[in-house]
Amino acid sequence: MASYVQARASDTSSTLLSPRLVRMDRTSSDDLECSLHYLPKQILREFGHVFNDEYLKFGDSSGGDSVPSAAGYSPLTLLAIPTNQRAREDLVAIGEHIEQEKDRLLNVFLVFGKHICEQLRARGFWADYIDPCSGLPMISLNCNKVYSEVDGMECLLNYKSYNAGFCKILTHPKWGSAVYPATIFAHAPADVVKGLIESLPLGASA
Numbered sequence: 001m002a003s004y005v006q007a008r009a010s011d012t013s014s015t016l017l018s019p020r021l022v023r024m025d026r027t028s029s030d031d032l033e034c035s036l037h038y039l040p041k042q043i044l045r046e047f048g049h050v051f052n053d054e055y056l057k058f059g060d061s062s063g064g065d066s067v068p069s070a071a072g073y074s075p076l077t078l079l080a081i082p083t084n085q086r087a088r089e090d091l092v093a094i095g096e097h098i099e100q101e102k103d104r105l106l107n108v109f110l111v112f113g114k115h116i117c118e119q120l121r122a123r124g125f126w127a128d129y130i131d132p133c134s135g136l137p138m139i140s141l142n143c144n145k146v147y148s149e150v151d152g153m154e155c156l157l158n159y160k161s162y163n164a165g166f167c168k169i170l171t172h173p174k175w176g177s178a179v180y181p182a183t184i185f186a187h188a189p190a191d192v193v194k195g196l197i198e199s200l201p202l203g204a205s206a
């Protein structure tokens with residue numbers, strides 16, 4: 001069985017599930033590093049700026065599904081699912097081939113983020129994912145505040161960054177700056193989200 005051992009630096013007090021390489025299904029060859037976290041104060045504050053109380057409106061008169069009341073669920077809580085993809089190129093570089101690689105990584109995440117959110121919403125739980133290009137939510141349309149993926153990865157995973165001009169560059173402990181970060185958020189029982197991630201096929205060993 002493929003395995004993925006991440007540096008201890010990524011295990012923070014907010015971590016519910018340590019980083020692992022997963023794929024959306026067994027037909028995919030695209031790996032995403034994925035973990036699960038409670039929202040620490042810094043991310044909770046950013047979440048509030050980006051989403052306001054959109055997650056509390058899910059299942060109201062707008063026509064959404066209601067939250068399941070079946071016994072056995074742990075309490076609803078706000079959760080982050082940070083993902084990172086290993087790029088085939090150093091994304092700090094410039095050129096047409098870099099832009100093409102960014103487009104490929106974007107499409108992989110958008111398919112993955114949509115899949116995870118659809119799975120959770122079908123069970124009656126709010127979920128949304130951040131558009132890596134704009135930093136804005138993909139599903140909650142009334143939000144116009146930008147989420148910083150680099151700041152999020154620093155806080156949730158203790159990954160490092162550096163400044164290059166006016167840009168803040170994330171560095172992965174194994175992949176350096178050949179990394180593409182993107183985040184999913186959910187308001188759901190932690191055991192449900194953890195089980196969903198654990199049900200995904202494991203990726204190739206890094």
